[in-house]
Amino acid sequence: MKAATVSQLKKELQHRNTDELLQLCLRLARFKKENKELLTYLLFESDSEAGYIETVKAEVDEQFELINTNSFFYIKKSARKILRTLKKYIRYSGNKETEVALLLYFCEKLGDFNPSIKRNTTLMNLYQRQVDYLEKKIGLLHEDLQYDYGLLLEELKP
Template sequence: MKTATIKEIKTELNTCSHQELIELCLQLSRFKKENKELITYILFESTNENEYIIQIKTEIDEQFNMINTSTYYFIKKSVRKILRNVKKHIRYSKNKETEVELLLHFCGKLKHITPSIQNNIVLKNMYHREIMSIQKKVQVLHEDLQYDYTIKIKELLI
């Protein structure tokens, strides 16, 4: 089966009735958890981005508290999972400020994890890679936000 292009899908969706569109959305939500999460974000959480950020930060805190810190192997595995989850939520939002806020919070939690990430090359590289990514994303934001976020980045680099 050949997959249709976005343009073809958009054209076809324009011909669908309201009830057919509802059925399509519900059918999509049944197949993957990510589809259901995206629909939930669009319908309920996209109107209040600050509340969404707070909710995701709380989720990040909970996930960091659940990390098994007995070995660096388990820490790396858990941190990768948390980062993957954070990036998924960033994809839903598509808002640069949300992206920077969530990544800064992730890096702050990662920096203060015990045992220290300074003793593990993989975790240290992951941390620095995300800091560099944040610095690039901050450059496209408003000047006032750039200043605020630059201060937060400098705090994380100390």
């Protein structure tokens, strides 16, 4: 089965009544965890972006606490998993400020992690890629935010 385009879906959804749309949304939410998470963000958390950022930061803190520090292999796997989760939450928001704030927080946590990531090339490369990515993203923000986030980014550079 070939999926319809977004414009085709939009046209079809315009012809449905409110009850049908509600049923379609609930059925969609039943099938995939990401759909439920996105719906939760849109319904409950999109009003307060600052609260959403704090919630995600708390989850990142928890995930960093759970990292197995016995070997760099486990640290790498966990760091990638945390970054994957963070990118998913960033996609839900779609806000550039949120993306920069959360990635800065991730880099800060990874840079302060113990044992130091400086002893592992792969982790340093992961860290450096995120810093470079942040540099590009900060350039797209408003001038005042560019300055504020730029200062934070300078502290993170190795």
